[in-house]
Amino acid sequence: MRKAFNEELLKIAKTDPRVFMILADIGYGEIEPFANAFPDRFINCGVAEQNMTGVACGVAMEGNIAITYSIANFPTLRCFEQIRNDVCYHNANVKIVIIGGGLAYGPLGISHHSTEDLAVMRALPNMVCLSPCDIPEAREAVKAMMAYNGPVYYRCGYKGEKDIHEKSVSFRIGGSAEVKGGRDLTVLFTGTVGINAKEAVLEAAREGIDCRLVSMYSIKPIDKEAILRAATETGKIITVEEHNLYGGLGGAVAEVLCDANVSCKFKRMALPDVNVSKIGSQEWLRDQYGLGVKDILAEIRRMAGK
Amino acid sequence: MNQDCAELAKRTRLNCLRMVYRGKSGHIGSMLSVADILAVLYSGILHADPANPDAPDRDRLIFSKGHGGAALFATLAEKGFFPEEYLDTYYQDNGKLSGHISHHLPGVEFSTGSLGHGLPVACGMAMAAKQAGKTHRIFCITSDGDCNEGSTWEAIMLAGQHKWDNLTMIVDYNRLQALGRSQDIIDLEPLDRKLRDFNWEVVTVDGHDYAALERAFSSLPLEKGKPSCIICRTVKGKGVKLFENDYRWHYGGITEEIYDNAKKELEEGI
Numbered sequence: 001m002r003k004a005f006n007e008e009l010l011k012i013a014k015t016d017p018r019v020f021m022i023l024a025d026i027g028y029g030e031i032e033p034f035a036n037a038f039p040d041r042f043i044n045c046g047v048a049e050q051n052m053t054g055v056a057c058g059v060a061m062e063g064n065i066a067i068t069y070s071i072a073n074f075p076t077l078r079c080f081e082q083i084r085n086d087v088c089y090h091n092a093n094v095k096i097v098i099i100g101g102g103l104a105y106g107p108l109g110i111s112h113h114s115t116e117d118l119a120v121m122r123a124l125p126n127m128v129c130l131s132p133c134d135i136p137e138a139r140e141a142v143k144a145m146m147a148y149n150g151p152v153y154y155r156c157g158y159k160g161e162k163d164i165h166e167k168s169v170s171f172r173i174g175g176s177a178e179v180k181g182g183r184d185l186t187v188l189f190t191g192t193v194g195i196n197a198k199e200a201v202l203e204a205a206r207e208g209i210d211c212r213l214v215s216m217y218s219i220k221p222i223d224k225e226a227i228l229r230a231a232t233e234t235g236k237i238i239t240v241e242e243h244n245l246y247g248g249l250g251g252a253v254a255e256v257l258c259d260a261n262v263s264c265k266f267k268r269m270a271l272p273d274v275n276v277s278k279i280g281s282q283e284w285l286r287d288q289y290g291l292g293v294k295d296i297l298a299e300i301r302r303m304a305g306k
Numbered sequence: 307m308n309q310d311c312a313e314l315a316k317r318t319r320l321n322c323l324r325m326v327y328r329g330k331s332g333h334i335g336s337m338l339s340v341a342d343i344l345a346v347l348y349s350g351i352l353h354a355d356p357a358n359p360d361a362p363d364r365d366r367l368i369f370s371k372g373h374g375g376a377a378l379f380a381t382l383a384e385k386g387f388f389p390e391e392y393l394d395t396y397y398q399d400n401g402k403l404s405g406h407i408s409h410h411l412p413g414v415e416f417s418t419g420s421l422g423h424g425l426p427v428a429c430g431m432a433m434a435a436k437q438a439g440k441t442h443r444i445f446c447i448t449s450d451g452d453c454n455e456g457s458t459w460e461a462i463m464l465a466g467q468h469k470w471d472n473l474t475m476i477v478d479y480n481r482l483q484a485l486g487r488s489q490d491i492i493d494l495e496p497l498d499r500k501l502r503d504f505n506w507e508v509v510t511v512d513g514h515d516y517a518a519l520e521r522a523f524s525s526l527p528l529e530k531g532k533p534s535c536i537i538c539r540t541v542k543g544k545g546v547k548l549f550e551n552d553y554r555w556h557y558g559g560i561t562e563e564i565y566d567n568a569k570k571e572l573e574e575g576i
Contacts, residue, residue, distance in 0.1 A: 058432075
């Protein structure tokens with residue numbers, strides 16, 4: 001997905017002279033085509049994420065589109081106040097891109113995991129939060145992000161993701177994408193962990209449970225209509241995200257349901273509120289922390305009463 | 307010019323005193339410290355037009371020591387960027403002017419308040435101006451406390467690295483900060499040498515000497531191919547003996563008696 005992101009960005013930068021990349025010494029093997037093509041619109045600020053974000057804000061305030069880009073939690077948590085006070089308060093056209101949302105950099109450890117990003121980023125006024133699930137969605141998300149005037153948080157995957165969508169994706173900020181229709185219950189997911197949700201939903205279908213599966217690629221604004229439709233039409237919602245249990249997709253969906261006074265059976269599946277200290281690949285860690293295919297399938301069966 | 311600057315700075319100081327007194331707020335020491343620097347900048351140095359505050363070719367001024375923002379508000383009001391009546395609403399319910407500098411006012415480029423934010427943004431503006439081949443200049447006013455922040459030094463290193471000579475950092479260097487003397491907290495000395503080591507050109511001036519300030523500001527860039535730093539040696543609380551060189555007036559509130567005495571002292575002149 002990282003490669004797809006950089007390819008789409010480069011295409012846009014070739015036609016839009018306002019696009020700048022502001023880095024903090026991360027991006028080896030991916031950012032070179034941009035750096036070589038547009039040396040005057042590229043800067044490596046060194047290992048200095050606060051400065052990276054401030055510089056991006058200054059560049060954007062001069063009428064440009066500035067991309068900050070780094071691993072997992074580096075461009076968000078280290079420089080959160082710059083994002084809040086500089087980027088969001090001034091509504092600057094800065095795009096904050098992380099590579100490796102969730103546990104993508106699994107064995108590198110917690111310092112390289114991004115598992116509370118959706119909670120903190122969606123709490124910022126003016127911030128749009130996008131979380132694509134596969135490469136086709138990621139490509140569309142880049143186009144939507146760049147066409148939008150204002151701060152955007154882009155939670156990119158890493159590499160080797162399987163496609164979840166089997167047909168072309170229609171992407172809009174504030175939208176969602178149905179992967180599979182269904183009447184018995186709805187699984188709403190965000191990000192690349194959706195592949196596990198998809199496998200669980202397909203297995204459930206073989207067992208006679210007809211699940212709707214929806215990619216909630218826009219965490220803020222969120223597709224309220226899709227959530228309320230799922231509640232009223234299927235009566236049961238499971239949310240799946242590679243993020244702390246608090247404040248991410250599950251929280252956002254619960255807020256929509258409560259505000260609309262719509263009740264349905266509801267279960268959040270997310271990382272438990274613990275420090276992820278086990279060592280292993282993303283796939284292995286998903287299994288360890290309750291986001292494996294079997295975990296999601298078990299929850300589908302339980303909620304469906306089977 | 308000196309007389310004009312003195313008059314502008316005097317009015318700024320009196321306005322700040324009144325704003326802080328009415329608002330029951332703090333930071334008077336920081337405001338009085340920077341008043342003369344602002345007076346010189348807005349008396350012919352900065353290309354800034356009150357009738358067209360967003361002109362694309364304006365010089366950008368980022369006021370990174372946002373807690374002293376009332377001094378910039380007062381200066382801008384005096385120069386006609388917005389009505390002087392706005393000053394009466396400083397720190398008031400439904401007011402126009404917040405306790406820290408706000409970009410919602412004409413002539414204010416950027417909101418600050420948390421230290422260490424100004425210089426990185428100024429760097430971004432400097433980079434964008436260079437890339438676009440524009441000739442306007444970018445100024446950033448910092449302070450002792452602002453130079454404690456790691457992000458300020460991240461920006462200092464980057465600006466020197468990239469030789470942004472359209473960028474000027476002005477340090478309101480009064481050697482006091484919130485809880486005491488800078489030399490007892492984070493001793494920045496020798497600040498000029500530290501900046502030169504990061505490829506800046508530096509001059510040190512008396513931050514209350516209008517002629518010296520004007521000479522320094524008229525010599526920019528100090529060296530072609532390097533960002534410039536003007537270290538302004540200032541007195542925190544300048545103009546009111548009670549406030550001068552006493553860190554307690556970083557936060558200290560002003561009673562009616564203090565207000566009356568300070569106002570009299572400022573009106574009679576420094």
